Each structure stands twice: as structure tokens, then as C-alpha cells.
Amino acid sequence: MARADDRTLQSAPPEQSAPPEVAGLAGETTVALPVGEGQAAAAGGEPTREAPDRAGDYRLGSALAEGGFGVVYRGEHAERGTPAAVKVMHPELALHPDLLARFEREVEATRRVRHPGVVEIFDVGRLADGRPYLVMELLEGADLAQLLRDRGRLPPEEALAVLEPLCSALQAAHALAIVHRDVKPSNVFLCAGSDRPRVVLLDFGVAKLLDAPGPALTTSRHVVGSPSCMSPEQLMSRPVDARSDIYALGALTYTMLAGEPPFSGTSLVVLRQLHLFASPPRPSARARVSPSLDRVVLQALSKDPAERQASVGEFIAGLRAAIAAPRARGAGERRAAVGIHVEVHADPGALEEPDAALLDDFEAVLPLALGALADAGFGAAVEAGTAALVTADRPLDPAADKAARRRAVDAALSLMRQLDARAGRDPRVHVRLCVHAGELVAGADGALAGGDLLELAAWVPEGTAHGVFASPAVLDGLGIAAQPAPTSRRPSALLRVIDAERP
Missing domain, CATH: 3.30.70.1230 (Nucleotide cyclase, GGDEF domain)
Known part of the structure; x- marks a missing residue:
């Protein structure tokens, strides 16, 4: 699935999706563009949405997805013929400093994490009209959100098969002082073509580079991330570290095991309050999974970061042991x-x-x-x-x-x-x-x-x-x-x- 949609805590438009057989690094979650700003294209005057036919050395074909942040096109190298996914920012956003910083942060974070579980970037540049673009590998398959919509919930062993490579990618990012900040089912891509699909973590656009100077992308007016998986410290616009991703992993794991997220609400106000103050029900109370999984998942969902697992490695090791444990115990x-x-x-x-x-x-x-x-x-x-x-x-x-x-x-x-x-x-x-x-x-x-x-x-x-x-x-x-x-x-x-x- 390829996406280019934006979400904030102020509004939650429905996701826009392309057919599930193709995807690039297209998932977007960002600050909202204030009304009246960034309304002119780089060349001046009214912005245009004309589809470009080329981005650097790549010819562009049909659009795979379009959202509030940009458009993802199917691309092909003009000489080698290798396929690619090309993300191009909307022209009316191209002069907005916060969004340009977001785009540059995505490029930097993704390039720094060299890992099979992170999409590979081939090229980056600007079109003739000033719009930045990003060229990356074209993935085939479907995201985890689609799989959960089709299946409802996953057996613990199948969930572990997805979580182990995902956690490996997150560990690589954390080792480079990069916090993803938006781990959720639609940002976990399952590549097709093998019995054990490659798992790719998408969208480093809202990643926090802990060792990078400059302003953060979170402001007092906007909270960056997806509310369904956001840690309490993100919702409060407080400093984040790798333990914010562990909270999101807990929410993701809960959703995979129970078939529904730990919290749900009809409004973002209610959802925010639940993440900040409510204790989630045990996964074993919503699905037929071993209570041994409850401790690991609920620890990751602790409101206080200090009470969560200290690292992604500790989380996945605990989950692996909890899944194996029921085989040695009898019925209750x-x-x-x-x-x-x-x-x-x-x-x-x-x-x-x-x-x-x-x-x-x-x-x-x-x-x-x-x-x-x-x-x-x-x-x-x-x-x-x-x-x-x-x-x-x-x-x-x-x-x-x-x-x-x-x-x-x-x-x-x-x-x-x-x-x-x-x-x-x-x-x-x-x-x-x-x-x-x-x-x-x-x-x-x-x-x-x-x-x-x-x-x-x-x-x-x-x-x-x-x-x-x-x-x-x-x-x-x-x-x-x-x-x-x-x-x-x-x-x-x-x-x-x-x-x-x-x-």
C-alpha cells in the first residue's frame, strides 16, 4: 500500500490508499499547515498539481498515492530501467520551512539507518519548479494494517515473525540516536515474494534525531504522530527517546494479538485521555492468548517511560519468552x-x-x-x-x-x-x-x-x-x-x- 496522507491530533481525515500490491516510503504524519501559509508555488502565483514527467535520472509514470503531504509516483531509471517509487512534495507546501525540514529529516534518518528493514533511498533532489523529491525502492506487498483488516488478529507465533525483524530495524535506528515516533500497523510493510516476507518499517519523516541540532517538529500547537499509538510523553509534547517507540511497539503488539488497539475512542479528545490516564485491558481478556503475554505488553504500555522495557531488545526477548512459555504449562x-x-x-x-x-x-x-x-x-x-x-x-x-x-x-x-x-x-x-x-x-x-x-x-x-x-x-x-x-x-x-x- 502506498500512502501520502497527513494526520494530526487536530484533524483525522481518512487514509488515502493505493492498490496494495505496490508501496514506497509514502506514509505521512506531520504538523498541520497553517491557513494562508505556503499557498504559492516556488515559481510564484497559484500552485499547480501538474504531474512531472521526470525527477533527476528517473522517468515518472502513474501516481501510486496522493495525500496532504505529496504524491508518490511509479518511477523508472532512464538508462538502467530499474523501478522505483518517487515521492514529490505538493507545490503549495514547498516553501513552508517546517515541512521542508520534515522532508529533509526523512531523507537523513532513512539514509543513516542501513538495514534490510528500512527502505533504501536511491536519490534526492528538486524538480525544476522547486519541489523536493525522494527516490526509493519500490516495494510489493501490503502493509500490516491491511493484513489485520483481513485477518482480525494474528496467532502469537505469526505476530512474533513480524515483530522480530521490525524490532531489529528499530534497534538499528536507536543505535544511531533516531527515534521513529510513528510505529503503527500502516507503517509496517510486508513484502511479497517469499515464505517469510521481508518486513520494512516505513516513514521516518517524523523521526526524532536526538543528536541533531535545530528545532523539533513538535510544537505547542501540534503533536506529531498518530494518536492510536502515541506515547503519553508525545501527547504532552514532552521530550522523547527510544522508550516512546517501545510504547508504540506495545500498542502495535496488542493490536496484532487482540485484533483491536488497546484504546479506541470516537473523538481524539477521548483517545488522548485514555492514553494519558487509563489502564488498558489485558490482551488475554480480549483474545485467547496466554496471560504470560500480558506482562510484557502492558509493561511496554506503561505511562511512565522509566517503567517500560529499557530497550527494544529487552522487549522482543520478553515477548519471545512469553510466547514460548505456554507450551510448558498446562491449562488453568x-x-x-x-x-x-x-x-x-x-x-x-x-x-x-x-x-x-x-x-x-x-x-x-x-x-x-x-x-x-x-x-x-x-x-x-x-x-x-x-x-x-x-x-x-x-x-x-x-x-x-x-x-x-x-x-x-x-x-x-x-x-x-x-x-x-x-x-x-x-x-x-x-x-x-x-x-x-x-x-x-x-x-x-x-x-x-x-x-x-x-x-x-x-x-x-x-x-x-x-x-x-x-x-x-x-x-x-x-x-x-x-x-x-x-x-x-x-x-x-x-x-x-x-x-x-x-x-
């Missing part, structure tokens, strides 16, 4: 349990430009709920920023099991009444409590490793309806009145609890 203990899933939502669009009252109430709900449920005997199993799952064991005796399920419903209803009456309640904030009875599986180390209660997608419906909901497995024999839950895109067997009076 299974136990019946009841769970309460708590979700906090806001009205559509309310968090795009939130006021203080909304944020204060929105952020207060989940801690209040978890405290109340802990007092009722429930322990936290999964926490994900704006949602959490708490569980309690169910006895084997039928009468005791019935009482345990009843206590769970009563606890949820009591909590909802408490939340509805909370001080400072904002009408734009809504809470949904879902109760389900099922099974938990503990690994050999005692940590939760699976079970249907942790398969949230199977029993927690989509949507944002306010209230208490319970599954038939919970309500069976309790005599509690309920009605069908509101329909959503994904059907659910959960029922809205409307009367909890004992029969």
Missing part, C-alpha cells in the same frame, strides 16, 4: 462467576469540545462505580478507560448460586440508583450496567486467562442505552421483571431489568 483452573460490565457514555458530539462540568462528571462516574461494586464484593477484571468489568465467584450449590446472581442484580440496581442521584450529574452523561453469569479461566500464575465472561463482544451489546441489563443466565429463576433491550447493530440476548422486587 475454571470457575463459575458473575460479572457486571460498567460503561460510561456521553451524548453524540458532547466530548468533541467538552466543558468542565461534562468532563468532571464523565471522569468521576467509573471510579465511583468501581468503589461501590468493590464494597459489594466484586473484584476488577478488566478496565478500559470508560468501561470496566468486575466479577464475583458463583458457588456450585444451586441455591447459593441463585443467591449470588440475585446479589449481582441487586448491586447493579443499587449502583444505578446511586449514580442517578450523584452530585453534579450532567444530563449528557449516561451509564449502562450489564450483568452476565458465565465462566472464568485462570492461568497457572493465577491471572485470568479466558472464559466467556471475558468475551465481552459476545454478550455486551452495542449502543449507549442508559440502565441496567441482564442476561437470561443471570435472571433464570429470580422472578425479576424485564423487557427486551433496545435493538442495536449487533443483536443481544440481554434484557432491561425493570423490577427487582423479590417475588
Whole structure:
């Protein structure tokens, strides 16, 4: 896949992609161009987007991708006929100093890292109209983002086969005091043509050259990078080092194993808050992977850089050992349990430009709920920023099991009444409590490793309806009145609890 798109924390336009069979170093993430600046081409007057027919010694053919930063063309050496990918900056950006510095930084960083996992640069120069261009090897295959869209998630061994060469490329960059700062699935390219594809790390355009003088590309108004994988220090525009790439590796690995990133949000404001303050759920709570992987991935995702692995080598060694470890251990203990899933939502669009009252109430709900449920005997199993799952064991005796399920419903209803009456309640904030009875599986180390209660997608419906909901497995024999839950895109067997009076 070849791309030339720009993303910032201020806007997130959809990626523009070329067919997946070809790619160059085309991924872009950069500062936004202020309105009114850089609007004239180098030759003066209105900028033009005429396709050049030549860049130095290379003839240019069809465009492979176009985005906010530039265009990537298929190229061919005029004499040798060797193929190449040629990236040309848009003319209206060619006089903007920050973006020219970004382009030059990409060239310098990529040329310094001589590694099979980094794309090779053949030439660099300027067109007759002043636009800079970059000539690099043409790659065939698809990026990791496309593979994950097709597959959903990867087995741990397959993920490791991608991560080992990727980490080798990052180690080479870090040895030269280069921090990539934008490690994400769409910047990991899997070349076609062999049983074990070559893995290439793309887009060093936002790389931080720790030993280079001059201004940084991050300013107080713009944060450089992709929010889905950015470390807290990047989001806060603080100094970065190799441990920022380790955070991104943790997010990337999590996505490969679980089929979804550690955090997701409908707005960049929410996503930023989650990366800064929320604890991600364990990968083993979202996918059937060994709990031994949780420690390695969650350490990489630590908010404090000092708590992460000290190097990429330490990260990949820990991951390799964690993937190998389950083969030497037996299955864990299974136990019946009841769970309460708590979700906090806001009205559509309310968090795009939130006021203080909304944020204060929105952020207060989940801690209040978890405290109340802990007092009722429930322990936290999964926490994900704006949602959490708490569980309690169910006895084997039928009468005791019935009482345990009843206590769970009563606890949820009591909590909802408490939340509805909370001080400072904002009408734009809504809470949904879902109760389900099922099974938990503990690994050999005692940590939760699976079970249907942790398969949230199977029993927690989509949507944002306010209230208490319970599954038939919970309500069976309790005599509690309920009605069908509101329909959503994904059907659910959960029922809205409307009367909890004992029969």
C-alpha cells in the first residue's frame, strides 16, 4: 500500500490508499499547515498539481498515492530501467520551512539507518519548479494494517515473525540516536515474494534525531504522530527517546494479538485521555492468548517511560519468552462467576469540545462505580478507560448460586440508583450496567486467562442505552421483571431489568 496522507491530533481525515500490491516510503504524519501559509508555488502565483514527467535520472509514470503531504509516483531509471517509487512534495507546501525540514529529516534518518528493514533511498533532489523529491525502492506487498483488516488478529507465533525483524530495524535506528515516533500497523510493510516476507518499517519523516541540532517538529500547537499509538510523553509534547517507540511497539503488539488497539475512542479528545490516564485491558481478556503475554505488553504500555522495557531488545526477548512459555504449562483452573460490565457514555458530539462540568462528571462516574461494586464484593477484571468489568465467584450449590446472581442484580440496581442521584450529574452523561453469569479461566500464575465472561463482544451489546441489563443466565429463576433491550447493530440476548422486587 502506498500512502501520502497527513494526520494530526487536530484533524483525522481518512487514509488515502493505493492498490496494495505496490508501496514506497509514502506514509505521512506531520504538523498541520497553517491557513494562508505556503499557498504559492516556488515559481510564484497559484500552485499547480501538474504531474512531472521526470525527477533527476528517473522517468515518472502513474501516481501510486496522493495525500496532504505529496504524491508518490511509479518511477523508472532512464538508462538502467530499474523501478522505483518517487515521492514529490505538493507545490503549495514547498516553501513552508517546517515541512521542508520534515522532508529533509526523512531523507537523513532513512539514509543513516542501513538495514534490510528500512527502505533504501536511491536519490534526492528538486524538480525544476522547486519541489523536493525522494527516490526509493519500490516495494510489493501490503502493509500490516491491511493484513489485520483481513485477518482480525494474528496467532502469537505469526505476530512474533513480524515483530522480530521490525524490532531489529528499530534497534538499528536507536543505535544511531533516531527515534521513529510513528510505529503503527500502516507503517509496517510486508513484502511479497517469499515464505517469510521481508518486513520494512516505513516513514521516518517524523523521526526524532536526538543528536541533531535545530528545532523539533513538535510544537505547542501540534503533536506529531498518530494518536492510536502515541506515547503519553508525545501527547504532552514532552521530550522523547527510544522508550516512546517501545510504547508504540506495545500498542502495535496488542493490536496484532487482540485484533483491536488497546484504546479506541470516537473523538481524539477521548483517545488522548485514555492514553494519558487509563489502564488498558489485558490482551488475554480480549483474545485467547496466554496471560504470560500480558506482562510484557502492558509493561511496554506503561505511562511512565522509566517503567517500560529499557530497550527494544529487552522487549522482543520478553515477548519471545512469553510466547514460548505456554507450551510448558498446562491449562488453568475454571470457575463459575458473575460479572457486571460498567460503561460510561456521553451524548453524540458532547466530548468533541467538552466543558468542565461534562468532563468532571464523565471522569468521576467509573471510579465511583468501581468503589461501590468493590464494597459489594466484586473484584476488577478488566478496565478500559470508560468501561470496566468486575466479577464475583458463583458457588456450585444451586441455591447459593441463585443467591449470588440475585446479589449481582441487586448491586447493579443499587449502583444505578446511586449514580442517578450523584452530585453534579450532567444530563449528557449516561451509564449502562450489564450483568452476565458465565465462566472464568485462570492461568497457572493465577491471572485470568479466558472464559466467556471475558468475551465481552459476545454478550455486551452495542449502543449507549442508559440502565441496567441482564442476561437470561443471570435472571433464570429470580422472578425479576424485564423487557427486551433496545435493538442495536449487533443483536443481544440481554434484557432491561425493570423490577427487582423479590417475588
